[in-house]
Amino acid sequence: MASGPLIWLLHGPNLNMLGMREPDIYGAQTLESINTQSMSLAEALGLRLEHFQSNHEGELVDRIQLALSQKVQGFVINPAAVTHTSVALRDALAAVALPFVEVHLSNIHRREPFRSHSYFSDKAEAVVCGMGPLGYEAAIRFFHGHLLKPMTPSR
Ligand code: CA2
Numbered sequence: 001m002a003s004g005p006l007i008w009l010l011h012g013p014n015l016n017m018l019g020m021r022e023p024d025i026y027g028a029q030t031l032e033s034i035n036t037q038s039m040s041l042a043e044a045l046g047l048r049l050e051h052f053q054s055n056h057e058g059e060l061v062d063r064i065q066l067a068l069s070q071k072v073q074g075f076v077i078n079p080a081a082v083t084h085t086s087v088a089l090r091d092a093l094a095a096v097a098l099p100f101v102e103v104h105l106s107n108i109h110r111r112e113p114f115r116s117h118s119y120f121s122d123k124a125e126a127v128v129c130g131m132g133p134l135g136y137e138a139a140i141r142f143f144h145g146h147l148l149k150p151m152t153p154s155r
Contacts, residue, residue, distance in 0.1 A: 012080030104129035
């Protein structure tokens with residue numbers, strides 16, 4: 001059985017279309033490929049990584065709440081468009097009180113002004129934006145090196 005701290009990689013609305021549309025903004029890599037690379041990296045670092053994407057805000061809230069019963073130690077999350085709108089998702093992350101790193105593929109600060117505000121950044125352990133898929137790698141490495149608490153050995 002896989003062991004090691006469990007991290008959830010969460011993707012918000014429309015990120016399932018990565019690699020299929022707007023490669024000039026979001027790059028050519030598909031979400032599947034980002035997930036595969038992220039899982040390989042996590043495994044190499046001795047972490048367990050599970051991924052989830054939804055186009056529905058409520059499903060993302062449900063998934064975050066579920067983390068408490070699944071012994072999840074934190075999240076890497078790209079909330080996508082709901083970054084700029086969702087008090088519900090912010091409240092869910094505050095309620096579970098697990099560390100999270102916010103990732104954006106694009107540099108949200110050099111796009112439309114409404115993208116510069118995030119409902120998550122002031123609660124995040126770290127924020128990465130504008131690095132494309134490399135941002136996920138940075139977030140996973142940051143979890144590994146800086147955020148994870150040692151697990152109590154189970155008997
Ligand atoms: O840069 C990012 O990662 C964003 O979180 C992406 C969101 C956007 O609303 C945020 O402002 C910044 C949009 C994700 C949409 O993904 C698509 C992928 C391919 C084609 C169309 C949309």
